[in-house]
Amino acid sequence: MFPFTESAVDRLDHIGEKQLLRFIQEWLGAANPPYPRGMGDDTAILPPPKRKHLLLTNDSLVWKRHFDETASASQAGAKLLKRNLSDIAAMGGHPLHAVLALSCGADLSLKWLSEFFTGMAECAQQYGCEINGGDVSQAEPGSFGATLTLLGEADQPVLRTGGADGAWIWASGSLGGSILGHHLDFQPRLSEGQWLAARPEILAMMDITDGLSQDLPKMIPDGLQARIDLSLVPVSDAARAAAQDSGKPAVLHAFTDGEDYELLFITRPGIDPQEFEAAWRKQFNHPLTAMGSLCSAPPPNGSAPSKVVGLDGGNLFEGEGFEHFRIQR
Ligand SMILES: Nc1ncnc2c1ncn2[C@@H]1O[C@H](COP(=O)(O)OP(=O)(O)O)[C@@H](O)[C@H]1O
Ligand SMILES: Cc1ncc(C[n+]2csc(CCOP(=O)(O)OP(=O)(O)O)c2C)c(N)n1
Ligand SMILES: [Mg+2]
Incomplete structure (x- = not known):
């Protein structure tokens, strides 16, 4: 749906900021706890966490960049x-509290915004987190950007880096073709991440947002490289459909499309991957795939060795995938 309106009575400047905040409170419903833990004061007042570590992150959603009509x-x-x-x-964490900063034109549709908030509120209830407050700010007509800051907690957070020679590389679910629908209808892998973080085999973990080709190199310690068996990469049906249109290999889509929102993780060397996968299958319905392993990188010969290679040692899709502000050559 197109977020902006020509109607004089459906726009934000028909109601003004104070009424907008009252509406936001209504739209958020039970996802916004009672004052002063929820909306209404200079800050929200939160209870202390139960677990050992706090986690803090934010991400934005920008019109024409992360979603369209x-x-x-x-x-x-x-x-x-x-x-x-x-x-x-x-990180293997549990979500707790969020604040939301909204920056949009006065021509944003009230109907659109009410559904934006109720969609977010329903999702917050589903995953057990609160929307405790936020901020609104007027921007140019036709613009919409929202940034959500989320606080979580974990006893044993899992970092991105921490591999060793011989360690296995895994991905949950299947990859590629997200623009055909998955970028909107995915489920964040919270239970999976929590389960993995508690397993003794786990060394490192991240989520795949920019595509395997951008994200996997972020996990590889210096001196090591990822050796991936392309025939094992979990290529999604959507990646195959995208490949039909683009004429490119489906596995290229799996590596570079991004917004998979799947977990990419590394387990220690010497484990039995079949046993690990069987343990996963007892808990979760979607697939888990070991795609390759870490091995020591060849000594640099002029340039740095490739971070991600195929079974033949040739580099795989280096530099491709999603990047904001990509350098134009
Ligand atoms: N504008 C910023 N200010 C400060 N830190 C930032 C900013 N943008 C990204 N970072 C930090 O850079 C690191 C890498 O970010 P990135 O790989 O983009 O994470 P993700 O893809 O999960 O959002 C993270 O620690 C993130 O918090
Ligand atoms: C209209 C539109 N164009 C393009 C895309 C594809 N796309 C947008 S952002 C992105 C990568 C992930 O977003 P980013 O802001 O980099 O998230 P982060 O890595 O910070 O989690 C992709 C693949 C999309 N979902 N919608
Ligand atoms: Mg990104």
Whole structure:
């Protein structure tokens, strides 16, 4: 749905900021706890956490960058929260509290915004986190950007880095073709991340947002490289459909499309991958795939060795995938 309106009575400047805040409180419903833990004061007042570590993250949702008119307003609202939940999942954490900063034109449709908030509120209830407050700010007509900051907690957060020679590389779910729908309808892998964080085998974890080709290199310690068996990469049906249109290999889509919101993680060397996968299958319905392993990188020969290679040692899709402010050559 298109977020902006020509109607004089459906726009934000028909009601003004104070009424907008009252509406936001109504739209958020039970996802916004009672004052002063929820909306209404200079800050929200939160109870102390129960677990050892606090986790703090934010992500934004920008019109024409992260969603367009093919998304419903409620999908857009849920997506903003789920993008943040996916980061908490990637640490093995539990989400707690969120604040939301909204910056948009006065021509934003009230109907659209109400559905944005109810979509987000429903998602917050589903995943057990609160929307405790936020901020609104007027921007140019036709613009919409929202940033959500999410606080979570974990006893044993899992970092991105921490691999060793011979360690296995895994991905949950399947990858690629997200623009065909998955970028809106994904489920953040919270239970999966929490389960993985408690396993003794786990060394490192992150979520895949920019595509395997951008994100996997972020996990590889110096001196090591990821050796991936391309035939094992979990290519999604959407990646195959995208490949039909683009004429490119489906596995390239799996590596570079991004917004998979799946977990990418590394387990220690010497484990039995079949046993690990069987333990996962007892808990979760979607697939888990070991795609390759870490090995020592060849000594640099002029340039740094590739971070991600195929079974033949050739580099895989280096530099491709999603990047904001990509350098134009
Ligand atoms: N504008 C910013 N100010 C401060 N830190 C930032 C900013 N943008 C990104 N970072 C930090 O850079 C690191 C890498 O970010 P990135 O790889 O983009 O994470 P993700 O893809 O999960 O959002 C993170 O620690 C993030 O908090
Ligand atoms: C209209 C639109 N264009 C393009 C995309 C594809 N896309 C947008 S952002 C992105 C990558 C992930 O977003 P980013 O802001 O980098 O998230 P982060 O890595 O910080 O979690 C992709 C693949 C989309 N979902 N919608
Ligand atoms: Mg990114």
